[in-house]
Amino acid sequence: MTTPTSGALVLFSGGQDSTTCVAWALQRYERVETIGFDYGQRHAIEMTVRPAVLAQIRAQSADWARKLGEDHVIDLSLIGKISDTALTSNVEIAMLENGLPNTFVPGRNLLFMMVAATLAYRRGLDVLVGGMCETDFSGYPDCRDDTMKALQVTLNLGMATRLKVETPLMWIDKADSWALAESLGGSALVDLIRTGTHTCYLGERGALHDWGYGCGTCPACALRANGYAQYRQRKISGVTNDA
Template structure:
């Protein structure tokens, strides 16, 4: 067990829940951090508390290591963003090849604020669900971006700050496989029932893979990953 304290960037979605489980299986103390930035799918802020409660109840050993939760108001990000995640508009591709769900600087800002909070809380590990395998092409999800930011944060704080991205090179099918390995059927059932991924904030219809509109890019990735994992094969095999 790693004696360091970790701070997980926790939105209440599938990926951040996988990261929370990953951190709880490794670190002695794990705290969580969410952001309210005027997101269109801010229902995730309610889901994240339910997920924490469900994890604590289903996994007492993890629950003993699950520390405080924090939420930061970053509404300024919504004020300077003109995206489909922060305003009521159709989700579509842009001329630069990125979907208009891309919020410029979001992960950079998140990690800077997370590092400041971690420093105050005595944590030296930041855990995020960024991934450059199955994703929408966001440049602030790339491994090189996060490695560069880790160096900048450690220098700026004059203290080691490790940025862990356990999903960076996993497909969505492999993410389902990871949570199955970490917590078995209980964890994956929890993810299906209680996490939120849908960009439109839809919680009505319950699909095999969870709640959501079923059409937005986030739902499509989650659905495709779930189906590939359930079918098995190379797509769902975890790297050694």
């Protein structure tokens, strides 16, 4: 249901989850803007595909084209300068002694949300939308629901606002994320996500798999590929899950 009095700012990386979140927001809010962050990420190709993905989203629906407003790109290269991870340097992806993969960038989502809240304040937007998920993820603590709820409280206390943080993918798996995209934009949106977005941690876009571009072996590709296979199997079996 559209909420005409609300405007949303979507954290949009150019990947599968955030593209689904853009469509989700466009179905609910009369005004939607997007924000992306250049933080020295190894898979910087995601920043390259963003404009084309947004253009294709606009082309899918006149209503979406009307609602989808300005895109903002923020330089957060300081993250790459102060972190030592597999997403910000050319090192092999591995598990650390603390049980987290070295693709975890400490503080990244916290800083993303804080900067997005600052921009939303200036732009008169009262909803932040992020693709965080703790059902089917790599274990990042800044993707958890408790983190997002605590952050919402902190942002509102610190800015004297009533900003709402929405995470529509929090409790669904990757198969249901594909199904959610289909429910929002049909096969056209699913095809856009498959062929237009970028999720691979290594920035590989040489081969187009049935689930999209990627190396096929990094954790992000594995999650996406497994989710797509389950999504296709559920469709064949006639099984649907409410997202």
